[in-house]
Amino acid sequence: MTQTTPTTPVPPGALDGTGESSKGEATDNRARSRAAGPGRLLAIVLTGQLMAVLDVFIVNVAAPTLRADLHASGSGLQLVVAGYTISYAVLLITGARLGALIGHRQAFLAGLTVFTAASLACGLAPGTGALIAFRFIQGAGAAVMLPQVLSLIQRTFTGASRAQALGAYSAVLASGAAAGQVLGGVLVQADLFGTGWRPVFLVNVPIGLVLLILGPRWLGGAEERPESRAGGGAAGRSGALDLAGLLLLAAAVLLFTVPMVLGQEWGWPLWGWVMLGLSAVLAAVFAVYEARLAGRGGAPLISPRVAGAPGMPLAIARIVLAMAANAGFLFVMTLHVQGALGYGALRAGWTFAPTAVAFGLVGLNWRRIPARWQPVTVPSGFLLAAVSFAGVGLALRDGSDGGPWLFAALVGVGTGLSFAYSPVLTRTLATIRPQDAADASGVLVTSAQLGMLTGVAVFGAIFLGHGPGVDASADALWATCLALAGAALCGAIVGLVIRVGHLR
Known part of the structure; x- marks a missing residue:
């Protein structure tokens, strides 16, 4: 079996980090x-x-x-x-x-x-x-x-x-x-x-x-506000x-993490399965919210x-x-x-x-x-x-x-x-x-x-x-x-x- 190749063309040198993705900032770097x-x-x-x-x-x-x-x-x-x-x-x-x-x-x-x-x-x-x-x-x-x-x-x-x-x-x-x-x-x-x-x-x-x-x-x-300077990144x-997105994602990860680390010790109680289900729901809500925010020109x-x-x-x-x-x-x-x-x-x-x-x-x-x-x-x-x-x-x-x-x-x-x-x-x-x-x-x-x-x-x-x-x-x-x-x-x-x- 061979390595799956990307469906989007990759610039020459991308696999070793020398391609187009790094040229723009090479001198600064x-x-x-x-x-x-x-x-x-x-x-x-x-x-x-x-x-x-x-x-x-x-x-x-x-x-x-x-x-x-x-x-x-x-x-x-x-x-x-x-x-x-x-x-x-x-x-x-x-x-x-x-x-x-x-x-x-x-x-x-x-x-x-x-x-x-x-x-x-x-x-x-x-x-x-x-x-x-x-x-x-x-x-x-x-x-x-x-x-x-x-x-x-x-x-x-x-x-x-x-x-x-x-x-x-x-x-x-x-x-x-x-x-x-x-x-x-x-x-x-x-x-x-x-x-x-x-x-x-x-x-x-x-x-x-x-x-x-x-x-x-x-x-x-000091590297002050790097994404702002470079023109990319949500914060910049x-x-x-994106506080709403941050809260949704943190809640989804928390609801996933707690039952995963405590469920076995406590015999996989019902609340653990409920938390896992809610985690999946919040993850889906997060994905929809982020897509809509990006579509409105916001910063997800x-x-x-x-x-x-x-x-x-x-x-x-x-x-x-x-x-x-x-x-x-x-x-x-x-x-x-x-x-x-x-x-x-x-x-x-x-x-x-x-x-x-x-x-x-x-x-x-x-x-x-x-x-x-x-x-x-x-x-x-x-x-x-x-x-x-x-x-x-x-x-x-x-x-x-x-x-x-x-x-x-x-x-x-x-x-x-x-x-x-x-x-x-x-x-x-x-x-x-x-x-x-x-x-x-x-x-x-x-x-x-x-x-x-x-x-x-x-x-x-x-x-x-x-x-x-x-x-x-x-x-x-x-x-x-x-x-x-x-x-x-x-x-x-x-x-x-x-x-x-x-x-x-």
Whole structure:
């Protein structure tokens, strides 16, 4: 199977970021790059991004220690883990739009400040209630910070350097999930100064302070109202937020997120299904409202240029499937190795190192593949992931630790998912104009986050539907891995389905 080609002609050089989409601002971008130092800028924003992504997962390994120390109830512990994710997912689009209004550098530093302060508060929290509140604030800071990373990359880099920066971005974004499990295990096992779970939050503080000291200088000069200056973007066209659209979208995402992160813990109550139904209704209302607003010459929250960009629907579908499989796999594997196999926090964390390393290496180097093979990297990546998921299930099906076969399968999972994800992100953003970077970053990062939430909920439900014990857990993992393989196969064929739809 070959990569689906866009139905709209793509300018020469678009796939490596050197085409028409970047010519108009090339001189300005090069000047900013020389002033800010593109390597330093990338180091700052990717380090901030890594902290934000790690905090989605780093608490998982620390959860048992945290529960024992704070005497947290099951629902309280779930909110500690999920509170960050809920506010993070709900506010991502708002964070992207804030960057378009006040400047991406300023928004990044503001989000980093909130995130760092909230991390300190989380690490010092005296009880479960305070920790939950600080986790929500921490997620809000991440939601403001993270969308600016893509926007700054799009507006600072051009040509091949942009593609390389996007490769590093995708490697950090997705491998950060597994790296969070590893780091969480290391910190909990170390029990620094008898602090137990607290270092999983406090580790962000010195890193955040260093970034805040270096950021104002390394990120270069202030970027005042970039979309206004460039003539694009919702904020620049209107000078204000599309508040009605923002409220509709935030409500739809909130109604989707809450049952996804709490439904399994609370037995999928009726209110969860009602919220999911209302989420779908509000999403449809949002789409109609935005289309009518654009038709009246208004400034919708999401630019029509982004929604209609070549390959965007296919990119969203593939990103959702890849991130759903990634997050769902990490979730069920954590439950199996810690619950059934009795791994400690450190060993459980290191179990995911092969997946994280493979994902990162492929994300940084996939463009070295000969050009004639690159069109098939995405479907081939999904196929490799499907085989590898099945391999993990087979390696652990007898209740053992899997041995070398598990290591090989974990490497295959990371390699396959990276090939499935990294080229999609780079090629999609190559067709997006720099002044639309805020819209694109908000859409793609939110799609990835919602995919992760869906993956944990769906694949977690499959795994948790089986009884206790090592054998039952191994059977549950096998069934879940087959479902993960099915999702990966869907990712391999979704391009063909969308192409046939266009032909009709």
